[in-house]
Amino acid sequence: SVSGPDFKANLVFEYLPLSKIGTVPRGTTAFRRDPTASVLVLTIWKEDTEANTERGRRVAHELAQIVKGGQE
Numbered sequence: 001s002v003s004g005p006d007f008k009a010n011l012v013f014e015y016l017p018l019s020k021i022g023t024v025p026r027g028t029t030a031f032r033r034d035p036t037a038s039v040l041v042l043t044i045w046k047e048d049t050e051a052n053t054e055r056g057r058r059v060a061h062e063l064a065q066i067v068k069g070g071q072e
Contacts, residue, residue, distance in 0.1 A: 007045045014038040
């Protein structure tokens with residue numbers, strides 16, 4: 001199980017309209033002009049152990065790869 005009372009994994013998606021961003025050519029401004037939404041992967045656990053740290057990293061990486069794979 002990924003989430004339980006002692007370990008939680010969360011995904012936060014920031015959906016903003018990106019159509020206006022696409023009208024400005026890349027390199028025109030100092031701001032990033034990629035037409036992709038922002039995603040935050042957050043893992044939280046109660047007990048500070050090396051095993052939980054590794055589990056948090058592994059789960060966060062797996063979730064990020066799932067999200068990234070859907071954008072390709």
